Amino acid sequence: MTQKVFYQGEIVDESSVSISIRSKAFNYGLACFEGIRAYWDDEEEQLYGFCMKEHYDRLLESCKCLNMKIPYTSEELCDYTVELLKANNCKTTTYIRPIVYKGAETLKPSLMEMDDRIIIYTQPLDSYSGKDELRVAVSSWRRISDTSLPPRTKATAGYLNSALAGLEVISKGYDEAIFLTNAGFVCEGPGENIFFVKNDKLITPPPSDDILEGITRALVMKLAKEELGMEVVERSVARTELYNSQEVFFSGTAMEVTAVVEADDRRIGTGHEGEVCRKLKEIFAKVGVGKIDKYKYLTIPVW
Ligand SMILES: Cc1ncc(COP(=O)(O)O)c(C=O)c1O
Incomplete structure (x- = not known):
């Protein structure tokens, strides 16, 4: 199944999203991100987004420090994330990666241009280190x-x-x-x-x-x-x-x-x-x- 991602307010095929080689995110690392987990519970056959609100609150604080603006509240981002997890039919413990980035293509490493974008993608993740x-x-x-x-x-x-x-x-x-x-x-x-x-x-x-x-x-x-x-x-x-x-x-x-x-x-x-x-x-x-x-x-x- 093609993976879906959240991009600029919509759930779309991952393959339909491209990032310019000229973007400030690619050239200068002008982006900030979060890492969130959703835990799968076998007993209840339920997936639980974990501390999502807390992570999106932190993402918005990072955006504030970096002069990045996205038109969503933490609550809205939680809702979109649930929608995305459903669209990807996630039924295993999953890592969720939201990234907000400067898409502007001008040459300077500047945080002033307001062409800010957001992507959220998901991937299965069990143990990170593989060791206890x-x-x-x-x-x-x-x-x-x-x-x-x-x-x-x-x-x-x-x-x-x-x-x-x-x-x-x-x-x-x-x-x-x-x-x-x-x-x-x-x-x-x-x-x-x-x-x-x-x-x-x-x-x-x-x-x-x-x-x-x-x-x-x-x-x-x-x-x-x-x-x-x-x-x-x-x-x-x-x-x-x-x-x-x-x-x-x-x-x-x-x-x-x-x-x-x-x-x-x-x-x-x-x-x-x-x-x-x-x-x-x-x-x-x-x-x-x-x-x-x-x-x-x-x-x-x-x-
Ligand atoms: C440098 C750094 N420290 C600590 C953490 C742990 O933070 P959290 O518990 O919010 O995932 C992370 C993970 O995001 C990290 O990247």
């Missing part, structure tokens, strides 16, 4: 900063930084990279936030340390507080704390909640997925398919 336990290494590339290429805007251009870190460490056999900020604090992964368990508290770097404020991160913090009764602390984290934590794990839409068991060739904790990560993963899996009443508001049934 990850070995990571700190990249020599530092994280882009809010003072130069703000990670908060989820600009496509910023993902060159992620790709360079991945190239460096994955080619050496590690599963994922860790970024430090310019000041040398632990920041995040190339596409995921990071958590530490120390003295039974959950610690994560603050938004002022150049992280993307992850939607999964916010949920994990909430679940740790409300479901596990943990104290959650946002503070800068030194590199060596990576090695000496009880547990380390990632959170992200693609990565979900995944344990980090080794950093820079040093074993973390027991060297296996820890208790906190395991419990949060279990709760998260239920929340994703609307199985916990309190968090049902985060899911939108598609079928």
Whole structure:
């Protein structure tokens, strides 16, 4: 079946959409995007759009920072996404990728011309890393900063930084990279936030340390507080704390909640997925398919 995409207000065949080689998005990375999941529940034979409203709110905030304008509200984008998931007959866990981009074809890397467009496409996505336990290494590339290429805007251009870190460490056999900020604090992964368990508290770097404020991160913090009764602390984290934590794990839409068991060739904790990560993963899996009443508001049934 031909894949359908949402393009400029309509659901159309993917093959009917083309992007000019002259567009600013292609030439300069003047675009911003989101990554959203819809979880398939076998039991109920239902697909649940997950945290869609939160993701579209963030997309619109990115657009605001980047002087991009699209004529849709978050609610309208949620409705179009449900329509698209139906049009693609999605009956498996699916990744949804909205991109807003500067379509203008003039030469300058300018954010001033208002020829902004939106595409949403979907693709099946089960496990992102394919592993339950990850070995990571700190990249020599530092994280882009809010003072130069703000990670908060989820600009496509910023993902060159992620790709360079991945190239460096994955080619050496590690599963994922860790970024430090310019000041040398632990920041995040190339596409995921990071958590530490120390003295039974959950610690994560603050938004002022150049992280993307992850939607999964916010949920994990909430679940740790409300479901596990943990104290959650946002503070800068030194590199060596990576090695000496009880547990380390990632959170992200693609990565979900995944344990980090080794950093820079040093074993973390027991060297296996820890208790906190395991419990949060279990709760998260239920929340994703609307199985916990309190968090049902985060899911939108598609079928
Ligand atoms: C750099 C970066 N950090 C963190 C995340 C996790 O954010 P979220 O949980 O909203 O997917 C992502 C994914 O979008 C990301 O690209």
